[in-house]
Amino acid sequence: xxxxxxxxxxxxxxxxxxxxxxxxxxxxxxxxxxxxxxxxxxxxxxxxxxxxxxxxxxxxxxxxxxxxxxxxxxxxxxxxxxxxxxxxxxxxxxxxxxxxxxxxxxxxxxxxxxxxxxxxxxxxxxxxxxxxxxxxxxxxxxxxxxxxxxxxxxxxxxxxxxxxxxxxxxxxxxxxxxxxxxxxxxxxxxxxxxxxxxxxxxxxxxxxxxxxxxxxxxxxxxxxxxxxxxxxxxxxxxxxxxxxxxxxxxxxxxxxxxxxxxxxxxxxxxxxxxxxxxxxxxxxxxxxxxxxxxxxx
Ligand SMILES: NC(=O)c1ccc[n+]([C@@H]2O[C@H](COP(=O)([O-])OP(=O)(O)OC[C@H]3O[C@@H](n4cnc5c(N)ncnc54)[C@H](OP(=O)(O)O)[C@@H]3O)[C@@H](O)[C@H]2O)c1
Numbered sequence: 001x002x003x004x005x006x007x008x009x010x011x012x013x014x015x016x017x018x019x020x021x022x023x024x025x026x027x028x029x030x031x032x033x034x035x036x037x038x039x040x041x042x043x044x045x046x047x048x049x050x051x052x053x054x055x056x057x058x059x060x061x062x063x064x065x066x067x068x069x070x071x072x073x074x075x076x077x078x079x080x081x082x083x084x085x086x087x088x089x090x091x092x093x094x095x096x097x098x099x100x101x102x103x104x105x106x107x108x109x110x111x112x113x114x115x116x117x118x119x120x121x122x123x124x125x126x127x128x129x130x131x132x133x134x135x136x137x138x139x140x141x142x143x144x145x146x147x148x149x150x151x152x153x154x155x156x157x158x159x160x161x162x163x164x165x166x167x168x169x170x171x172x173x174x175x176x177x178x179x180x181x182x183x184x185x186x187x188x189x190x191x192x193x194x195x196x197x198x199x200x201x202x203x204x205x206x207x208x209x210x211x212x213x214x215x216x217x218x219x220x221x222x223x224x225x226x227x228x229x230x231x232x233x234x235x236x237x238x239x240x241x242x243x244x245x246x247x248x249x250x251x252x253x254x255x256x257x258x259x260x261x262x263x264x265x266x267x268x269x270x271x272x273x274x275x276x277x278x279x280x281x282x283x284x285x286x287x288x289x290x291x292x293x294x295x296x297x
Contacts, residue, residue: 175213
């Protein structure tokens with residue numbers, strides 16, 4: 001008798017370009033039906049077209065701005081009506097939280113100029129950008145999880161993959177007291193984690209973040225990713241039936257780092273895709289560096 005693999009449905013956030021688009025491509029090549037999402041409809045439809053032109057057929061587009069709860073809910077309704085369940089949620093959408101002078105980018109394009117760290121010295125981090133970064137990278141992922149957990153619970157092998165970063169490790173937070181609170185998974189709740197994130201934003205607004213133990217550079221991005229890594233552990237504890245992990249894709253050449261990365265999107269997508277296709281009963285709540293289990297510390 002022929003055995004059929006049940007249809008698997010994946011939603012990938014922020015997948016009109018970069019690592020997200022490549023995650024869609026790799027999932028499609030493994031027979032997963034993909035809902036490619038983008039906040040901008042034109043950019044999203046163009047990305048779907050690109051995939052279709054390269055031979056993929058099982059891909060559909062739906063608008064999604066993770067900063068907007070009604071947009072996330074509309075996508076939830078679409079998935080509910082079309083498929084009645086969700087198997088894979090990849091929380092990939094993110095912003096850097098920093099602006100850069102165009103002149104700095106010109107300099108970085110010259111031979112020998114522009115390592116990532118020297119570009120970072122030329123970035124501007126405003127309170128507005130920090131709020132946006134936390135809202136998209138951290139709260140955006142939480143919004144998506146809240147909308148999709150009940151649909152994931154209807155899957156036979158549900159997975160959540162959160163795109164973290166090398167900057168999503170605890171050691172990126174200089175303050176020991178803050179690190180201790182985040183590391184203590186037995187005591188850490190969503191409410192306590194949100195309160196810590198809010199205290200960062202307040203400290204940032206009052207320009208007290210450095211003295212109060214928060215990172216001094218790319219601070220909102222680091223805080224958003226550390227909080228996301230910690231939230232992954234909370235989710236795994238609260239929903240043991242859903243295999244939830246986070247992953248640092250490595251330093252990949254994309255717009256988020258002004259194309260200074262050293263790895264290709266194909267390499268960067270490997271870890272998230274491997275986690276999306278893990279067999280049932282695989283470990284949950286872990287921090288991966290690319291395809292290997294690593295330490296959150
Ligand atoms: N590249 C690296 O070296 C690196 C390293 C560590 C971690 N990561 C993580 O990997 C993930 C993918 O990043 P990437 O390198 O592929 O960057 P990217 O090319 O800049 O892609 C980011 C994606 O997120 C989307 N996005 C931003 N805000 C959104 C919102 N409010 N709602 C929906 N989508 C939104 C962007 O859409 P628009 O086109 O509309 O802006 C874009 O599609 C991120 O989580 C990033 O933090 C990347």
